[in-house]
Amino acid sequence: xxxxxxPTEMTATEGAIVQINxxxxxxxxxxxxxxxxxxxxxxxxxxxxxxxxxxxxxxxxSFLSRSKGYSYLLLKELQMKDSASxxxxxxxxxxxxxxxxxxxxxxxxx
Amino acid sequence: GAVVSQHPSWVICKSGxxxxxxxxxxxxxxxxxxxxxxxxxxxxxxxxxxxxxxKATYEQGVEKDKFLINHASLTLSTLxxxxxxxxxxxxxxxxxxxxxxxxxxxxxxxxxTRLTVT
Numbered sequence: 001x002x003x004x005x006x007p008t009e010m011t012a013t014e015g016a017i018v019q020i021n022x023x024x025x026x027x028x029x030x031x032x033x034x035x036x037x038x039x040x041x042x043x044x045x046x047x048x049x050x051x052x053x054x055x056x057x058x059x060x061x062s063f064l065s066r067s068k069g070y071s072y073l074l075l076k077e078l079q080m081k082d083s084a085s086x087x088x089x090x091x092x093x094x095x096x097x098x099x100x101x102x103x104x105x106x107x108x109x110x
Numbered sequence: 111g112a113v114v115s116q117h118p119s120w121v122i123c124k125s126g127x128x129x130x131x132x133x134x135x136x137x138x139x140x141x142x143x144x145x146x147x148x149x150x151x152x153x154x155x156x157x158x159x160x161x162x163x164x165k166a167t168y169e170q171g172v173e174k175d176k177f178l179i180n181h182a183s184l185t186l187s188t189l190x191x192x193x194x195x196x197x198x199x200x201x202x203x204x205x206x207x208x209x210x211x212x213x214x215x216x217x218x219x220x221x222x223t224r225l226t227v228t
């Protein structure tokens with residue numbers, strides 16, 4: 001079956017670093033996306049990984065290990081506005097459909 | 111670029127009535143549109159995929175006669191929730207993909223529609 005696991009909730013302090021993990025078990029793999037979603041809003045794209053390694057984009061970085069079925073999103077220099085839900089999604093199957101995780105709700109405290 | 115407009119942002123309707131939600135691609139031609147539903151503190155659940163000019167493909171468990179999807183043009187897709195009931199209350203989000211985009215292109219999302227059925 002298709003399965004994506006993420007922690008449900010995380011808490012961090014403003015200015016700190018936080019790592020949000022995502023593990024997946026899917027039939028086929030066509031890349032992994034991270035999206036950010038503020039309450040009541042649509043998701044916004046953060047990153048895409050299809051090869052192993054780290055992709056850095058400003059304060060956000062995303063890592064992928066295909067052999068381990070594992071990815072993480074690293075957020076540095078946390079700001080209050082980073083409080084949101086972070087969704088991990090994997091492209092899988094012959095139709096390359098996106099399989100979505102349940103999301104990790106991150107609360108950034110002052 | 112790649113702006114998707116979804117309307118209305120929120121709607122309240124009475125049980126038994128129908129509600130239409132529109133999803134428009136403003137600056138590109140969307141050959142494929144996806145309709146998602148999201149319950150509180152849950153992830154996105156894909157309801158159906160629609161390609162311009164053809165019938166939508168519904169996910170397992172989604173009633174096609176209840177959730178009518180029309181994708182008659184390259185810039186507009188509509189989702190009609192027919193005979194809505196309180197359990198249909200949810201956040202509905204559309205996303206679109208242009209013909210030139212590949213499977214690894216990020217999705218362009220609308221801002222979502224909060225449906226409340228009383």
